[in-house]
Each structure stands twice: as structure tokens, then as C-alpha cells.
Amino acid sequence: MSGTDQGGGEKRGPARPLPAAEAGFDAVGLARDLLRTVRSGALATLEPDGTPFCSLVTMATDADGTPLMLLSRLSAHTRNLLAEPRCSLLFSAGGKGDPLAHPRLTVVGRAVPSQDPRVRARFLTRHPKAKLYADFPDFGFFSLDPSAGHLNGGFAKAATLTRDELLLDLAGAEGVVAGEGGAVEHMNADHADALALYAAGAGGGEGRWQLTGLDPEGMDLVAGERAVRVTYPERVSDMGALRKVLVAMAAQARVDAP
Known part of the structure; x- marks a missing residue:
């Protein structure tokens, strides 16, 4: 029955998210809104043996929407990033009821340390309490250079985004x-x-x-x-x-x- 289902029709593979331009809703606008409004999310990094490791971090954005983080070098996720910068960040709006009914965005890319004064200023303006520890010697700022975004806007709403669609x-x-x-x-x-x-x-x-x-x-x-x-x-x-x-x-x- 290769290529057809039992009813004689053409067999279809699993549905995949459409590119943002073909999604039928404002995927770019929703993704950029999530980037700018979600202030904490899940950071997924790779352990030295390739095991996925996920942790909770606070996030801000640069002027163009590049995700920013302030991380301790004593943390496992930071050690992972310094050895292997590939990672992903989950931005989830959350809300009442079924958590899967609310929009969320996964951004994949490479995280690199940053000493740009604007990165520091933007993050601390977004998270003023972080001023208490931002200058500790083990802490440092990181920016995530995105390669792609994967958006789920709720039931029956999904899209993939390019770097240029994510950033201004x-x-x-x-x-x-x-x-x-x-x-x-x-x-x-x-x-x-x-x-x-x-x-x-x-x-x-x-x-x-x-x-x-x-x-x-x-x-x-x-x-x-x-x-x-x-x-x-x-x-x-x-x-x-x-x-x-x-x-x-x-x-x-x-x-x-x-």
C-alpha cells in the first residue's frame, strides 16, 4: 500500500508548519511580539556527550529583537554554551486553561558572549533586579544569533520563520x-x-x-x-x-x- 491509504487515496505524510509568508495569519507579527514580551523561558543546550539539557533563564532583546541573556559561568547551561554555542530558547506566552492553546516560539541559533554596553543596558532595563548580581565576576551577557524560528500560535496555527523574519x-x-x-x-x-x-x-x-x-x-x-x-x-x-x-x-x- 505504499503511497496510498486503505481507501485508495494518496497517502500523506505528517503535516509540517508552513513558511511564515504562507501561514495564513500574521506569523511574523506574533513571533516578534513574543520575542518582545516574554521575559523568561526555557534554554536548551547540549552537554559534552550530546545529551540535551534544559533550564530556565530570564531574557530580554536587543533593538533588533536579538534575544539576550545574563548567565552565570557556574551554571551547567553556560558551561555547555561556551563549549558548544548551538542552543534554542522557548518563548511561551502562557495564560489560563490549556497551556497548548497559547502561542509559543522556539528560536534556534548560536549564543555568544557579549560585552556590548547596549546589551547590558537593555537587559538591565528589562530586569532591573539583575543589577544586584550583573557585575559578579562569574556572570556575563550572551546574545543568541538566531538561525530560525518555529512558531505555534495555538491550535491549527504553526509557521517557520527565517532570521530576517524574526529580527528588525x-x-x-x-x-x-x-x-x-x-x-x-x-x-x-x-x-x-x-x-x-x-x-x-x-x-x-x-x-x-x-x-x-x-x-x-x-x-x-x-x-x-x-x-x-x-x-x-x-x-x-x-x-x-x-x-x-x-x-x-x-x-x-x-x-x-x-
Whole structure:
């Protein structure tokens, strides 16, 4: 019966996830949202004998969405990465009810140590309590250079993503990346009301929202254990354009607020 089933029809192999462009839903948008909003997940590394080893880590992202981690060299997963950088990270949104009904993303690639000041700043802004141990001699920052993503958006929603689909193209927006630190500090110090409006408009609910990062396409906010990704109505390429967009977004949010 090779090639056919018992009913005479053509035998089909197991269904495989479609490429993001053919998935029938916004796989790229959902994957990037998970990258920006999930702050802890499972890190899978390889032991020296090839045995898979999985552990829980906290995560942030660089301006382009590259996953970032702060790891202790005393941990087994860090020793594994220093010997074999291939690994994967699971970003799971979680929620009530069946855990398999909620979206999750696995990113595979290679993790490499990083001493980039922006990596440090972005991670610690996302996880301020990590400042207590970030400078311990055994701790160091790592970035995961992704090669692919595997998205499950819930039942009957699956897709594979390329590196370019996971990450933002920062070309032409170097000014936004360079000015991010000052803009984040300014918004948190002087515009808490606007941040609350942005978060509410993105479904984050009420709370004392803090800006943890921004990029040419959106900004990332947290309030306690909650996180939300706010996208701009259009991509910005410099700080002047960013200011105009943020002012317009705040004005529109005030009009739309109940």
C-alpha cells in the first residue's frame, strides 16, 4: 500500500508548519511580539556527550529583537554554551486553561558572549533586579544569533520563520538606536501618563507602566509581571520622527480613552 491509504487515496505524510509568508495569519507579527514580551523561558543546550539539557533563564532583546541573556559561568547551561554555542530558547506566552492553546516560539541559533554596553543596558532595563548580581565576576551577557524560528500560535496555527523574519532591519534608523537610552529615561521620568495610555491602547490594562526599550517599529513596556509591545502607526528613522509619532499617539489615545 505504499503511497496510498486503505481507501485508495494518496497517502500523506505528517503535516509540517508552513513558511511564515504562507501561514495564513500574521506569523511574523506574533513571533516578534513574543520575542518582545516574554521575559523568561526555557534554554536548551547540549552537554559534552550530546545529551540535551534544559533550564530556565530570564531574557530580554536587543533593538533588533536579538534575544539576550545574563548567565552565570557556574551554571551547567553556560558551561555547555561556551563549549558548544548551538542552543534554542522557548518563548511561551502562557495564560489560563490549556497551556497548548497559547502561542509559543522556539528560536534556534548560536549564543555568544557579549560585552556590548547596549546589551547590558537593555537587559538591565528589562530586569532591573539583575543589577544586584550583573557585575559578579562569574556572570556575563550572551546574545543568541538566531538561525530560525518555529512558531505555534495555538491550535491549527504553526509557521517557520527565517532570521530576517524574526529580527528588525535597523538600516537607516541608527539615530533611533543611538538615542534610545536618553529617550527611555526621559519618557519614564516625565511622561508616565502617556506610557499608561500607550499600554492601555495595546491591551496592557491599567498600571504603573515603565518603558524598557524602543526601536524603529515600536516600544516595550512593563508593569510588574506584565509586559506589552506597542507598535507605532509607521516606522521611524530618527528621533525627530519618533517624537512626532509619540505625541500623535498620545493625542489619539486620549481621544479614544473612555
